[in-house]
Amino acid sequence: MPTADIMELIYSLVGHPDETEWIEFKEGNSNPKQIARDISALSNAAAFHGRDFAYKLWGINDSSHELVGTTFRPLAKKVGNQTLSTWLKRVLTPNALYDFLETDYDGRHFVVLQINAASTQPVYFDKDAYIREGSSSTTLEPGSAKERELWRRLQRADFCNQVAESDVKAGDVSDLMDVDAYYRLLGQRKPNTTESQLLGLAEQELLREQDNGRYAITNLGALLVARRLTFFGGLRKRVLRVVRYEGKGSFAIVGDWDFDMGYALALHAAEERILSSIPSRESLEGAFRRIRYAYPEQAIRELLGNAVLHQDLSDSTSGPLVGIHDGRIVFSNPGVPLVPRERLLNAQPKTRNALLVDNMRRMDLCEEGGTGWDIAVAACEAYCLPAPRLESSDELGTRVTLYADRPYRRMSKAERMDAVYWHACLRYEQGDSMSNQTLRERFGLDGSSKNTVAMSRLIRECCEAGLIREEDTEASARYRRYVPAWS
Numbered sequence: 001m002p003t004a005d006i007m008e009l010i011y012s013l014v015g016h017p018d019e020t021e022w023i024e025f026k027e028g029n030s031n032p033k034q035i036a037r038d039i040s041a042l043s044n045a046a047a048f049h050g051r052d053f054a055y056k057l058w059g060i061n062d063s064s065h066e067l068v069g070t071t072f073r074p075l076a077k078k079v080g081n082q083t084l085s086t087w088l089k090r091v092l093t094p095n096a097l098y099d100f101l102e103t104d105y106d107g108r109h110f111v112v113l114q115i116n117a118a119s120t121q122p123v124y125f126d127k128d129a130y131i132r133e134g135s136s137s138t139t140l141e142p143g144s145a146k147e148r149e150l151w152r153r154l155q156r157a158d159f160c161n162q163v164a165e166s167d168v169k170a171g172d173v174s175d176l177m178d179v180d181a182y183y184r185l186l187g188q189r190k191p192n193t194t195e196s197q198l199l200g201l202a203e204q205e206l207l208r209e210q211d212n213g214r215y216a217i218t219n220l221g222a223l224l225v226a227r228r229l230t231f232f233g234g235l236r237k238r239v240l241r242v243v244r245y246e247g248k249g250s251f252a253i254v255g256d257w258d259f260d261m262g263y264a265l266a267l268h269a270a271e272e273r274i275l276s277s278i279p280s281r282e283s284l285e286g287a288f289r290r291i292r293y294a295y296p297e298q299a300i301r302e303l304l305g306n307a308v309l310h311q312d313l314s315d316s317t318s319g320p321l322v323g324i325h326d327g328r329i330v331f332s333n334p335g336v337p338l339v340p341r342e343r344l345l346n347a348q349p350k351t352r353n354a355l356l357v358d359n360m361r362r363m364d365l366c367e368e369g370g371t372g373w374d375i376a377v378a379a380c381e382a383y384c385l386p387a388p389r390l391e392s393s394d395e396l397g398t399r400v401t402l403y404a405d406r407p408y409r410r411m412s413k414a415e416r417m418d419a420v421y422w423h424a425c426l427r428y429e430q431g432d433s434m435s436n437q438t439l440r441e442r443f444g445l446d447g448s449s450k451n452t453v454a455m456s457r458l459i460r461e462c463c464e465a466g467l468i469r470e471e472d473t474e475a476s477a478r479y480r481r482y483v484p485a486w487s
Contacts, residue, residue, distance in 0.1 A: 337392060
């Protein structure tokens, strides 16, 4: 870090009237064990108090905060035959992240130890954890209320709140984030001054003002309106990708598009790309020309949104992917649903990315009501297509397949039974139940005796498989209605 930046940070920190739980001043104490103990204490205290960093400064008088300089040279410091850096790595737990910043200014030497807040678990030194109480480092007693509260705060930490890029100057924020698009999508007038614009972003946790007066862009801010997600090292795998394959397999790629931007900007662009890559036909409705796609637009929109918004953002090995094949579209994302598959349509909604979903809802880009799967299923029913097929595992993540051009006679038995189950769930969600007639309508079949008998057989098979049950066991055969088996 340049000397000017280090001194800017030092001046901002010495402006605090006293040492705090996340700042400590020293003139020359370079005891290795004390440094290790302070790293543990300051890192844990920063996490406890919601700070991104904690600091230990050498060359500052701890009472007057006068800049006096120090003889401490961390890179030259030895602990036995080891360097201080090597020794610290050995005695601190791997989640301890820190950096020694050194500079000479006005004939004096200064050192700043910048320590990241603990993540996942407390930082330990030699099997003990420490924390700051006022201006002192003390042992974090196992089983204490303080330790329980620290664990609670660490476990509550959201990926979206973590820092994607730090030390961004106020004037450079708009180079990394599409601030105009943010306010436009919210339907708000953009403030006139940069300071007011950034204040609005900070209020919604898209960025934070740092201790040195610069800004840290959070993962939330980048995921929403980054001009380029790949600029942020930790988010490169989060880029939404759409691939068009030749034929029904996944061997030959004929089109590959990365939507390297925040999701608030990428979703619409990706949807347009998908629609332009699938079969469609024009039809006349009165004086108007309408385009009908091979897949229902609503289902595409909802499944695309689900793949993005419900992905496991902590998975650094893969990101949201849409694969377009002849006859099907596959939406993939890391992570598994938080709701059991069979209850996706009727259970209370859950999401692992609450901040991201909340902001997208305010931009009218999603509902946040748990209705995405309902809408996709209903849209497929309106097209008389198979229900979307969902597969998930901890190893492979989630895959949802949307099928096209598949009338009842070409559906497999498994697809027919799946469609019956989701049809019953959809009717139940609407306060109604399924009948032979509603099922024929769902598959686009007329009321001939042949189709009525076929539906009765299919319903019986679904009852035997434990997917659905009779709503009223006393009803006559003609008036029998059915609900999901779990209801």
